[in-house]
Amino acid sequence: MQRLIRSGGKKPPRRKWLFFKLILSTGLLALFAMGILLLYLYQSDLPLADSDRNSQLLDQNGKSIAVFSSGERNRVSVALDEVSPLLIQATLAVEDRQFYDHVGFDIKGMARALFVNLQKMDKVQGASTLTQQLARNLYLSHERTWSRKIKEAMYTAQLEMKYSKDEILQMYLNEIYYGGGAYGIEAASQMYFGKSAKDLNLAESSILAGVPKGPTYYSPYNHMKNAKDRQKTVLSALVTTGGITQGQADEAYSEMLNFKSQKQRITADQAPYFRDYVRNVVVHELGFDEDLLEHGGLNIYTTLDMDAEEAAEAAIASELGGSPDLEAALVSIDPRNGHIKALVGGVNYAQSQYNHVFATTRQPGSSFKPIMYLSALSSGKMTSVSKFSSQPTLFHYDDNRKTYSPKNFGDKYLGDIDMRRAIAASDNIYAVNTILTVGAEQVIELGRKMGITSAMTPVPSLALGTSPVSPFEMASAFAVISNQGKRIKPVAVLKITDDQGHTLYEAPSPHEEKVVEPAAAYVLTHLLESVFETGGTGNRVSANILRPVAGKTGTTSTDAWLVGYTPELSTAVWVGYDKGKILGTTESRKAAPIFAKFTEKALEKVPPKIFPIPDGVVSLYIDPNTGMLATADCPDKQLEVFIQGTEPTEVCTEHGKGEGESVQPLPVNDKPESHSWWSDLKRWWME
The missing domain is CATH 1.20.5 (Single alpha-helices involved in coiled-coils or other helix-helix interfaces)
Incomplete structure (x- = not known):
């Protein structure tokens, strides 16, 4: 035992x-x-985040400026280095002080929150990290269920494994809701303060860092007292973590903040008319499914120049800001590659989403005349010194079965005038004589080649712009003149990638199509420069344009235009009322200053350039009264340019004894005796 x-x-x-x-x-x-x-x-791959499903529109520099979403979300993504460090510090101090030390879960914080909640017998303290909040906002609803919490933990772990801390923080700041439809710190900064997130100061940062805890309750628009109380909490957290001193906190709390008004916030979206146009191109021209555009996370790389876009919006606002119901449109294209640089379809997108840039119900008036004159010059039937008598005239056409009796503005008639004078003064009698000489069908054919797709009626009044066209068509057509007679189809979308960066579409290289000879385009440009010189219809804004520019005004009873170009931009500006209301004198003069302000601001970083002079151009001194070669006896000599082979050969015999010899023909690059300062620049450059 x-x-x-x-x-x-x-x-x-x-x-x-x-x-x-x-x-x-x-x-x-x-x-x-x-x-x-x-x-x-x-x-495993993380699920596609709802915010990632919103395809982005990017400008020419690759910066996101808008999203494609049918909802009311205002979201603009930015890199972490484009956010104020003060905002980042404030967010971490109040939301997750141990962010860079934990692995997605703050164990100590969870234990502390559990202890406090047990003491109070209520959930009075939480311990969600930024990563957990991001997982919840990206992939989950906010319902309080065990299944949701388990999924949140899984997604939190995945985020921590797949991304660096800086990447997680950047995603958080671009995703979190700040109230008022603003998702992400950039949208919030623009909405509340009208500035970029990188420019936020301490007072502004501490206000915004406090909003996500309760976007409605802590919104300064809804409850200013709550917002200020929350700001004090954020500033105290910054003091506790050593980010700022108590003195800096007190100063920030006392600072008077300049919030944007409700009206300003409504119009905060960038380039909304351009965004809508690109949506139409992507879906209807490139064939992408609209649901893919809405929720496929596509990146749409475009040609938009935000500096030019902002210049266009500012120019329109400065001229039409105090004109109720008056509308405007501006579109600007780089003639060298067809890139659409700016597109503003109306005065206020929040009030009207109708894009007037593509409205084909507007008569271009005299701004259509350059297309006709280009047809006359390129056909060889007329030159810059061809003369007609500007006087009341009854024209017969259609085999003399019909008549047409146009009038000049203000019933002002100039007698015998050449093409330069007719263009500068916008003489209607000369224009109708021209279209009857050239043929309306030939003008229409050229217009089609230049980019006019709207219907054009082959009648004499076509010369005066009675067939409606869109501003987009006009800018496209004038781009051909600027580009030495070569057409490049306008383009807005350069590339489309999916959410993984794979290229789904890439625009083909620009294709040039010769519409007219370069010499013909240059001769017309030389004539259109006179519109901005003394006696021209655009002369009143010439002092505001400090570079060579050519163009044409156009005015009807309901529409005001200025379509013009430099070597870098072809721009159409239209002003009018949606309901066909008659324009007053002041309103009819709005298009020209909009064009001038836009052109100078959009090109302020670009040195002035003269229009390049191609081969096949002849420069001669002529007597402006006779249109013949000038002699030393001619009291007035005007240097004019011609397409080689169409220049005058007869010598003026009306001055002196009629036996003088022609002034020696000049090379094309000699000085035109013109009233514009850029003509002097042209001479200096060529010599």
Whole structure:
């Protein structure tokens, strides 16, 4: 018996050994399962975030300026280095001080929150990290269920495994809701303060950092007292973490903040008319599914120049800001490659989303005349010195079965005039004589080649712009003249990639199509420059344009235009009323200053350039009264340019004894005796 007792005492109880093995096995199994789970989570893709599904529109520099979403979300993504460090510090101080030290879960914070909540017998303190908040906002609803919490934990772990801390913080700041439809710090900064997130100061940063906890309750628009109380909490957190001193906190709290008004916030979207145009191009021209555009996370790389776009919006606002119901449109195209640089379809997108840039119900008036004159010049039927008598005239056409009796503005008639004078003064009698000489069908054919797609009626009044066209068509057509007679189809979308960066579409290289000879385009440009010189219809804004520019005004009872160009931009400006209301004198003069202000601002960083002079252009001094080659006896000599082979050969005999020899023909690059300062620049450059 004693031996049995002794030997039994040496062996551990079987039950304890089994329990130990069970614990060990369970632990190993749990570790193995955890390892499998972590490996699975690491290799698995995160679900597509709702915010990522909103395709982005990017400008020519690759900066996101808008999203394609049918909802009311205002979202603009920015890089972390484009956010004020003060905002980042404030957000971390009040939301997640241990962000850079934990692995997605703040264990100490969770234990502390649990202890406080048990003490109070209520949920008075939470412990969600920024990563957990990001996972919840990106992939989950805010329902309080165990399944949602489990998914949140899984997505949190995946985010921490797949992204760096800076990447997670950047995603958080671009995703979090700040109230008023603003998602992300850039949209919020623009909405509340009208500035970029990188320019936020301490007072502004501490206000915004406090809003996400309760976007409605802490919104300064809804509850200023709550917002200021929350700001004090944020500033105190910054003091506690050593980010700022108490003195800096007090100063920031006392600062008077300049919030944007409700009206300003409504119009905060960037380039909304251009965005809508690109949507139409992507869906209807490029064939992308609209649902893919809405929720596919596409990146749409475009030609838009935000500096030019802002210049266009500012120019329109400065001229039409105090004119109720008066509308405007501006579109500007780079004639060298067809890139659409600016597109503003109306005065206020929030009030009207109708894009007037593509409205084909507007008569261009005299701004259509350059297309006709280009047809006359390129056909060789007329030159810049061709003369007609500007006087009341009854024209017969259609085999003399119909008549047409146009009038000049203000019933002002100039007698015998050449093409330069007719263009500068916008003489209607000369224009109708021209279209009857050239043929309306030939003018229409050229207009089609230049980009006019609207219907044009082959009648004499076509010369005066009675066939409606859109501003987009006019800018496209004038781009041909600027580009030495070559047409490049306008383009807005350069490339489309998916959410992984794979290219789904890339625009082909620009294709040039020769419409007219370069010499003909240059001769017309030389004539259109006179519109901005003394006696021209655009002369009153010439002092505001400090570079060579050519163009044409156009005015009807309901529409005002200025379509013009430099070597870099072809721009059409239209002003009028939607309901066909008659324009007053002041309103009819709005298009020209909009064009001038836009052109100078959009090109302020570009040195002035003269229009390049192609081969096949002849420059001669002529007598402006006779249109013949000038002699030394001619009291007035005007240097005019011609397409080689169409220049005058007869010598003026009306001055002196009529035996003088022609002034020696000049090379094309000699000085035109013109009233514009850029003509002097042209001479200096060529010499």
